[in-house]
Amino acid sequence: MPRLPGISQKEAVRVFQKIGYRIVRESGHLILSNGERRLVPPAPTPATARAQVVEQQAQAAATPKTEPPAALPTAAAQQPVLDPGLAPLDPATIRQLHAAIRGLPAPVLEGFSKAFRKRFQVPADAPSIADRICQRRHHDWIETFMVSHR
Numbered sequence: 001m002p003r004l005p006g007i008s009q010k011e012a013v014r015v016f017q018k019i020g021y022r023i024v025r026e027s028g029h030l031i032l033s034n035g036e037r038r039l040v041p042p043a044p045t046p047a048t049a050r051a052q053v054v055e056q057q058a059q060a061a062a063t064p065k066t067e068p069p070a071a072l073p074t075a076a077a078q079q080p081v082l083d084p085g086l087a088p089l090d091p092a093t094i095r096q097l098h099a100a101i102r103g104l105p106a107p108v109l110e111g112f113s114k115a116f117r118k119r120f121q122v123p124a125d126a127p128s129i130a131d132r133i134c135q136r137r138h139h140d141w142i143e144t145f146m147v148s149h150r
Helices: 009-018 046-062 091-102 106-119 136-148
Strands: 022-026 030-033
Touching (some): 009 022, 091 136, 106 136
Antiparallel strands (some): 022 030
């Protein structure tokens, strides 16, 4: 079987970042983690980098999945919600929004529905938009719509 071509450390890091790993420490070596596994790509020598990556992939595939070590926080804890508009709404806020929307006059309700579908790319064949109202950005948009249509 022919040898696999080597890749540089930079290329290896880029590939692992695309699949969910992030750099947790840089010293003599880079340390990458996805919250469950840690990888240490070697110094930038293409042949040794490829061998190390292949070895770590084999170890990761052979090791049964367990809880992450206590020293490494879980992936969810490492990656906070970047956009506050994507934060989920609590059920009480959703009910409050639904009640306010139901109270709109028919022509305004129709305009609201069309505008919401356009803004949040809700398919025309979706029977309702009620189940789509679940994020802070929806709340903010609805509040803005309500204020401008009073």
